[in-house]
Amino acid sequence: MAETTNISTQPSQETTRRSEPEITLSPPVDICETDEGITLLADLPGVPRDGLNLRVEGNTLLIEANAHLDVPEGIQPLFADVRSTCYRRGFTLSNELDTGNIDASLQNGVLILRIPKRAELKPRKIEVQVH
Amino acid sequence: MFGSLTNFESSLYDQFRRMERELDELFGQTWPATSIRSASRGAFPAVNVGATPDNIQVYLFVPGVDPKSLDISIQENVLTVSGQRSESSQENARYYRRERFNGEFSRAIALPEDADPARVEARCRDGILHITVQRREAAKPRQIQVK
Incomplete structure (x- = not known):
């Protein structure tokens, strides 16, 4: 009985395919x-x-973006190098990076991220004393 | 809306891509014949082209390119876009990855025969150059009245 209901409410194959997540670009x-x-x-044009x-998230930096x-x-595609509008990429970060102070800017379709190092962990020059 | 330009609905397109790739590997991109002006995959900038009954829409993905440095020309039905993106390296920096395009580029796009070179418009926003080329009147589908 329940099975019958399932079949009747099942979306057509075409709809199923469309609801699948879109391809993402790296x-x-x-x-x-x-x-x-x-x-x-x-590059995020x-x-x-x-x-x-x-x-x-934890020690992973995630970049997700949607292009507009x-x-x-009524446009008909003739040729397409780019076949998605979703960008996604992730990077694992290390401990010495100060994730609370990431500076981000977006200009002309280019994302610039500056991830500072924790002040106490910046490399120090060690002076060699000559006697 | 944008989906209509990027998502080719039939999986046939995917099959063509796969076949093209396999053939490229087999014959080193010399067979079957490709368009004489086509660029290799992954070339900068990426291009999408679409058409409506009234005009042809060309999208070039040019992130980080100064719109003033772009040179757009059209001759007959070949649209050429060239420019440059020069990335200055940061001083005293160790580079781990350099995947982004750097240098001069030029890309030619063969438009449908009915493109009107006299009526072209270009706009640039968020790193996408959008060029609209009107089609000639004669090429538009016309409704024919039955008398």
């Missing part, structure tokens, strides 16, 4: 480190400020 990044901290640049979701594009009604 944005290309540049990452470099200085004595002050780590700088990360990520089409992402407005409110489309960006940055968070730190003006697409006229």
